[in-house]
Amino acid sequence: MEESIKTVMVVSPHPDDAEIGAGGTIALWCKQGREVFYVICTNGDKGSSDPNMTSETLAKIRQQEQIEASKILGVSNVTFLGYPDGGLEDTPAFRGELVRLIRKHRPEVVLTTDPYRKYLWHRDHRITGIVTMDAIFPYARDHLSYPEQIVEGLKPHKVKEIYFWGSEESDTFIDVEETFTVKLSALSCHVSQVGQYGDLLKQHIEERASKAGQSQGVPLAEAFRRIEIIY
Ligand SMILES: [Zn+2]
Numbered sequence: 001m002e003e004s005i006k007t008v009m010v011v012s013p014h015p016d017d018a019e020i021g022a023g024g025t026i027a028l029w030c031k032q033g034r035e036v037f038y039v040i041c042t043n044g045d046k047g048s049s050d051p052n053m054t055s056e057t058l059a060k061i062r063q064q065e066q067i068e069a070s071k072i073l074g075v076s077n078v079t080f081l082g083y084p085d086g087g088l089e090d091t092p093a094f095r096g097e098l099v100r101l102i103r104k105h106r107p108e109v110v111l112t113t114d115p116y117r118k119y120l121w122h123r124d125h126r127i128t129g130i131v132t133m134d135a136i137f138p139y140a141r142d143h144l145s146y147p148e149q150i151v152e153g154l155k156p157h158k159v160k161e162i163y164f165w166g167s168e169e170s171d172t173f174i175d176v177e178e179t180f181t182v183k184l185s186a187l188s189c190h191v192s193q194v195g196q197y198g199d200l201l202k203q204h205i206e207e208r209a210s211k212a213g214q215s216q217g218v219p220l221a222e223a224f225r226r227i228e229i230i231y
Contacts, residue, residue, distance in 0.1 A: 005160075008036045009107035010075070011098065011132045013124040014044040014085060015066035016190040020205065021165030022111055023073060023183030024176025025222050030074030031179065037077040037105055038070055039098065041128050046085035049196055055084075061192050069189035072182060077105075088124045090131050096146050098135035103154040110136055114164035114225055129164065136162060137229055158231050167225035175218045180209060 008029055012018035018026065018038065030036050044062040045055035063080055070078050081097055088094070102110075115121075115129025136159045139145040143156045150156070163172065176183065184202065188194055194201060212221040 005108045006034055007105060007107040008034055009039065009105060009110045010036060011039045011110065011112040011128060013041050013113055013128040015040055015062040016193050017113060019069050019183060019187045021113060022222055023186050024179045025174045027073045027179035027182040028176060036075050038075050039079045039081065039101055040066055041081050042083045042085045042088055042124055044085050047193060058192065065190045065192060069186040072186040072189065086124060088127045090127055095131050095135050095139060098132055099140045099146050100149055102135060102140040102159060103149055103157050106157050108160045109163065110159050111163045114167035117166065117168055133162065160229060162227040163224040165224055169225050170223035172224045172226040173212055173216045173221040176209065176222050177218060177220045180220045
């Protein structure tokens with residue numbers, strides 16, 4: 001990653017997705033002094049198999065878990081958009097919220113989930129990836145898109161790169177050996193989620209990192225599909 005990259009925006013469909021997909025990379029970039037900020041699209045209020053859990057309680061628990069996890073990684077700021085879990089749609093309003101955050105924080109790089117996985121893929125993940133991509137290009141760039149934001153004083157912004165985690169066509173691998181334990185600690189903050197899967201999730205994540213590392217000759221890596229945007 002270029003030295004000139006100072007600010008990174010992470011757009012996560014649910015609390016915990018960013019830690020699972022890119023926690024080692026996020027911790028590494030924070031450690032290198034880059035400013036990383038989070039946008040959590042949904043409140044994760046369906047993610048429980050406990051019959052006594054309510055969506056209202058779960059949303060509160062998961063927000064707190066996400067705040068704790070972000071602190072461990074070194075993330076500077078978390079914005080919760082608060083859409084219901086499973087209720088995300090590709091709307092002008094949702095896109096406009098992401099455009100606003102891009103224009104406000106002016107990231108050079110955006111990290112989000114790959115929308116183009118075939119077959120089984122959570123609808124919120126698909127929609128988050130697509131809407132984030134649209135918000136970056138062309139909407140955040142063009143002053144005539146969401147012009148009310150420009151009137152308020154925000155300026156158009158050109159994001160340079162998108163990194164997609166969870167891609168079936170990864171082409172970029174980040175060595176996360178030095179921050180892998182930080183990733184696991186951050187992940188363990190999501191007690192309401194990790195508790196359901198026990199060691200299986202941790203095992204799966206370790207196996208995936210080790211497999212991604214093999215292709216690069218390092219013990220542990222995270223895999224991404226990287227898109228460079230030429231304006
Ligand atoms: Zn998710």
